[in-house]
Amino acid sequence: MALISRFLLLVLLFTALVVSSGSGDGFTINGRVKIPQGLGTKGFALPGRTSNIKVILNGGQNVTFLRPDGSFSFHNVPAGTHLIEVAAIGYFFSPVRVDVSARNPGKVQAALTENRRGLSELVLEPLRDEQYYEIREPFSIMSVVKSPMGLMVGFMLVVVFLMPKLVENMDPEEMRRAQEEMRNQGVPSLANLLPGGGRN
């Protein structure tokens, strides 16, 4: 029951007026691209700067640009199922599937193809902003330690100062057992040191 009611709700949402039948042979799809403020402040497209955003219908059949309020429209679109993509540097937009129905003009269904989410009105928002560069981590002592050279130094220090201590603190009994084990195994291989292989 709950499922059916949800389905009904979706249908109701879909009937918002996005498509209007224009004069001539096609329909007009009107929509809006909305970039939330705060998103992409570190990005490359300044928030609110929409002049370089393109809206693309059916993989390049029509290309249009945004008006200052973010709205766009495609004219003379035939009835059928269409795909709208938004190309904006710094943002990831999901393509949108738009069904333009010939029988009852004015009805439209729009859904994001990435996550199959229905849209009640054709307002396109980025799913996430895109960071094209790696962030350079600020200098920390860890990064030096982690670098191959740091590891070399670290390993050397460990071997020089810690190993004797470890050996000293060992129980002579256990020490003997370890030596025995080593002799039994022969050459210790790296594989049985790893968690998967070393099940003995």
Add this chain to the structure above:
Amino acid sequence: MAIRSFLILFLLFFLSSLHPILSLYEDQVGLMDWHEQYIGKVKQAVFHTHKTGRKRVVVSTEENVIASLDLRHGEIFWRHVLGPTDVIDGIDVALGKYVITLSSGGSVLRAWNLPDGQMVWESTLQGPKHSKSLLLVPTNLKIEKDNVVLVFSYGRLNAVSCTDGEVLWKKDFEAESLEVQQVIQCPSSDLVYIVGFAASSQFEMYQIDASNGELLKHESAAFSGGFLGEVSLVSSETIVALDSTGSILLTISFRNGKISFQQIPISNLVEDSLGPAVIIPSSVTGIFAIKMNAITMFIRVMGEGKLEVVEKTNHETSVSDALPISEGQQAFALIQHAGSEIHLTVKLAHDWDGNLLKESIKMDQQRGLVHRVFINNYIRTDRSYGFRVLIVMEDHSLLLLQQGAIVWSREDGLASIIDVTTSELPVEKDGVSVAKVEHNLFEWLKGHMLKLKGTLMLASPEDIAAIQSMRLKGSEKSKMTRDHNGFRKLLIALTKAGKLFALHTGDGHIVWSHLLQSLHKSEACQHPIGLNLYQWQVPHHHAMDENPSVLVVSKCGPSSDISGVLSFVDTYTGKELGSLTLVHSIVQVIPLPYTDSTEQRLHLLIDADKHAHLYPKTPEAIDIFQHEFSNIYWYSVEDDNGIIKGHVLKSKCTGEVADEFCFDTRELWSIVFPSESEMIIASVTRKSNEVVHTQSKVIADQDVMYKYISRNLLFVATVAPKASGKIGCVTPEESWLVVYLIDTVTGRILHRVTHHGSQGPVHAVFSENWVVYHYFNLRAHRYEMSVIEIYDQSRADNKDVWKLVLGKHNLTSPISSYSQPEVITKSQSYFFTHSLKAIAVTSTAKGITSKQLLIGTVGDQVLALDKRFLDPRRSVNPTQAEKEEGIIPLTDSLPIIPQSYVTHSLKVEGLRGVITVPAKLESTTLVFAYGVDLFFTQLAPSRTYDSLTEDFSYALLLITIVALVAAIFVTWILSEKKELQEKWR
């Protein structure tokens, strides 16, 4: 036990430090990549210099670009690339702040904000029928305080408000065949004239009140001779046209709504007849120009329809439109070629003999003729008029002339690249002097100290700036010689204008450029079209002292049976070594895998009559060719008929003229696709120069799979004819996509797969034993990418060691394309978010490095995607062994990682192609993406495992060594002490 756990901990720590660095840091931009922005050949230019502030020129181009350029330096303020079908018909500036563009055959009218390029409004215009589209921005015409733009398109005149794009009124011109020629605004009134021809011999004139669209007067007059082509406007109420034979000039006046014709045969004006004339469209009051063969004539219109020839010249001439400079005065610019110079003359429209300006400017011969001229004026300090002229050259470059000099130039021919190939640079000959090394050493140390400071965050802002400039400058980068790693090469690009450019891969500067004479319009070759570039001569082993050269293949016109042209260009100097106008046509060019003693590659050219022609035409070439005569196979794809054919050579040509380089061919096999259910939309084969390192693949359970590697594999995609259109016009039930893998020697179909409910466009790339293709899935309404890998099963039994030992394997048996190996294929499909414009695969010198797909997305970015994501063996839960092999768990869609965009935050506007070239260093490949913009970068698909990265800190290495040495001494002293103590005890 403790030791072991400690070791494990240590190992884990070590492994975790090797996190993958796939991408770029922001400060590395421009280090290995460069990006150039172009606009294309300018069609129309409007200056905006009246206001104080930045002087600019707004241009529209043949690449459907509108751009605002800085008039001082020629840089782009802003730019928009419209869709591929959105051809710009007209531009103008309205209200001093809006750029108005009319595009898509007059159906889309847009206004852009002049300072920043933001679109202000957009409106769609429709009308009853197709017609020429004209844009007129009238001065001082207002309807209810609203400035208007007049647009004639689709047989309808629209008045559109400048501020919001609303149509204020419209007027249909129902007259069945009205071919509109001009929309003319009457000075000092709100009247607009629309003039045009109807039924080829009728002249029509409509007078319209521009404030409300009311038709005030409609007159028409018949002229039995008919009309030809363009008209020239010589005053606001007079036009000049030609009759249909091109021999009689008609002056048509429609003053006060009365039409009157005056006909003057051209033979009355000039004694000798020179054939039919063509009017050069212009709008200079009282003067017009006609062209007869190579002769250009300027004719003045006197009152009462009298004409007078004022100048006759056989130099190539271009004229600008008129520029009103003061009350009732108009100036125009004239450019004439004379040898290596061009003469710029600026005249007043009513005074032919007096020149306002006359300058000669030396012009590079490689720029060809002047195609278009745009004039603009400025007021000098002494209050006289100065003029600047923007010219568009034959090679599509744009130049600004002012005060007898070229102020700036833009190489906009590079916006329309047809084909690209690469060439090596010359080998460095001279040794390096010692002084230079010492100097370099000092600089080097200094540089590394600075870098160390940078890493340790001790650098001041000046230091950081110094580091950045030092890295970007990279003195080595743009040297004109070959380097060890093979990063420095020449990119040879052929442009639509018939010009060849050599770009340096280091920083993208133009090394040389050459306007091909063979692609110049001539008597024999009316409409030359450049087709392709091929490596003609690549000297490496012997013939080292020869310069490498490329072959440019072109043809004389759009039809397939028109004769072809070959030219050979030296890639070091850019000199054209020679050119051949062929007697036969060129349908297909096959570079053969054979070279002669001077390393010239043999090429086989197939003409429209199915004859094969061998080049170069030398006895040596024919000798080599005869040896391999029976081993040459090729295929042809006939898209229209849906046939793929395999061909082979038969014998020498049996024509009337004996030609030993011509061969007859024979059809070997053909595959006919049923035209009612399948239509070929894509065919892709392997790159002929691709290197494959290993023939087998060891899979997780120590098993081996043999790749089926054949140069003769062809990938073909067909769709249902109904589904060949764009997305949105077909239902999933009536569309399907069929994919074939075909052996091109035998014509055997190795694999066939049908994707129901899918359609094109298909973009595919073929490499080694796999093919990846991109298509649209109508059921899911998403794009998909599929991979097919093909393996040779007949060699699978070789895995048995005993067989190897006993010599019962078939490894040494010769591989023939005629043998029918048992193959198996593995395939899988994934969703992909974006539409594609281009797809390519990285190629490296030895083919060891793993591959990445380079995907040109609809947003004009290039994404690098590991081939591992497109592995058909991906499964939901890979076993431990498979994980170790590097198999990624299955997901339904391919990931888009923003950091793996090779173009990072840049766009290659109008992206058309991506090519990759291997560097000498195995880990690295060079990537060049072209469209309206150019982008170049180096890519290391498996990271640079064979060289130190650019940001490797030598100083840190030195410090570590010093620290280690110090530690050795310290521990030595400590141990000595301890030993001493032990002994004392």
